[in-house]
Amino acid sequence: MAEVRPDEISAILRKQLSGFESEVDVYDVGTVLQVGDGIARVYGLSKVMASELVEFPNDVIGMVLNLDEDSVGCVLFGESSLVKEGDNVKRTKKVASIPVGEEMLGRVVNPLGTPIDGKGAIKAKKFLPIERKALGVIQRQPVKEPLQTGIAAVDAMIPIGRGQRELIIGDRQTGKTAVAIDTIINQKYTHTEESKSLGVKPVYCIYVAIGQKSSTVAQVVAKLYEQGAMDYTTIVTASAWEPAPLQYIAPYSGATLGEYFRDSGKHALVIYDDLSKQAAAYRELSLLLRRPPGREAYPGDVFYLHSRLLERASKLSDDLGGGSLTALPIIETQQGDVSAYIPTNVISITDGQIYLESSLFNSGVRPAINVGISVSRVGGNAQIKAMKKVAGSLKLDLAQYRELEAFAKFGSDLDQSTLRTLNKGARLVELLKQGQYAPITVERQIISIFLGTRGFMDSIPVPDVKRFEKEAVEFFEVKHKNIFDSLKKEKDISKDLEEKINSAAQEFLKVFKKST
């Protein structure tokens, strides 16, 4: 960089100073009465709005949460040791807001929209408030397009539609984040030219990390870069070391980012990872603000905390552009206890849940989805017809298998039909196993599930199932590419196509070599 000459500086200074020579700045102020634990009580600021941002000295920003008779309760987004009693507090006349737009894609920001990835300032043109009202009934329409997660078990049995709210719930170390990250990675296909020609609209992703280790967030960011998923993704992070108020507002910031895409007729996916930590941060904040504690010491409005957030996910009516905002909140349970306060609340708000179990995870079923108690209440309408046809019997077969599985453990003599059900079930479970960061396209999912449910794998030994599936799909791709093409175009399995798949599968069975 060239040296700056002194006369250049003075020229700029003169220009700047001449700009506000005669200006008198008018602003409202208050005085800090009490500060500590990230909370400040302020006297004055008589015209301040709820959730307005206020400025403390040393560039600490705060947000007004309590408006009392004679004082104002603020939460601090910065170091509370930088604020002292008697300091002046300035109103900004802005409610907490975040820059939105395409400029935010590929960036890592904090909940106030400040970039923390070291890539310079974000030149966004538009700011939107963090807390926004959810849409009414008239502006919405039922969910109708699928959001492919790339995870066969989810797309087949717990389908998610664009505009849906699907909870991912499970203990620690069960792969909750993995499901979410895979979903983000799988949205890459929606940004390709091929998808454009097939009428699949791109999905922009927002990953909100709340109360996580910074190292974990860094890992996620690195993984998304590696997979080329950052081009259409924004990451909002309030790590564990950050003050509770920032963790509390992080999901709302993420929702606002997503709403920008939704309102401009595009599609967005927001992942809140995880809301139990957000609830804990909000509890900390409420207790410090001396709001009365309720069950599990959460404040009375903890239900509203999550309901107003998740209500913002929606599918817009065609008049408003038909955009959508899909939400995938994550909740961590303790020892599988879904009847705790926060899990039950969020389960009741969302349109279904994906339940992950540590016992399944440990027995090698990954993703460890418990299909029996996972549901999707609205996604079925969004599932493509071809998938609906092949997956219909899948859920039934697995349910029968689970019922008999416990019973068969006694090792008694089993009749032919029971054995058949058990055999098939074991193969289907094997079929639905899937590696991390390896999303599968719908067409491939359809073919492999077709092979599984129609009994083509019944003669294959269980350890060979995965290899069989892989080779079968490759075989289809090389020799019967037209099957994939028509699946992509028609999104349905006609009688004609079904026969084609059947004969191709027979053909493959003959060439497949079982391991000995």
Next chain:
Amino acid sequence: MSDFRVSHRYAKSLLETALDKKNLENVSSDILYLVKILNQNWRLQLMLENPVIRPEKKLSILKEVFQKNISKDSVKFLEFIVSKRRESLLLSISNRFLELHDQHQGIAEVVVTAASEFTEEQKKVLKEKLENILSKKVRLSFNIKQDLVGGFIAKAGDTLYDASIRHQLEVLRKQFLSGEVSFN
């Protein structure tokens, strides 16, 4: 800050009674005197706050100090406060009363902080200007603070009219930091 709630209620009732009896002028000058004395004598304030001293004794001291200089109604007010055992809040009640009184009379208290002394002429102009902006009568008081560098700050209620050089330098610093001004 529950003090505020209590003092507000007493001050409001005092103001309303004075308005009913149409002796607001007297009462407000009495209270002004009271505040002055209390501020000057911290021992008096300490005595009022002391819970060990019996209320009767406090009242007799108060009467002795003030009786000669304030009106009967104001003495009654003192008796009332002591009987309610709120004598420790006397100063904050009085201050709140003066605020409410100003509000009622449409007077704005403006504190002007400047880097250097204002001339009488300047004071007059400033007062007129402020009265125009606030559309209220203005009572000015002046402070000198060297670290403003130049210019002045006028504080009316919670609103600051900041025309100080220090503030302008601060704004400039922020502009440089945020990169709004660049050297290219």
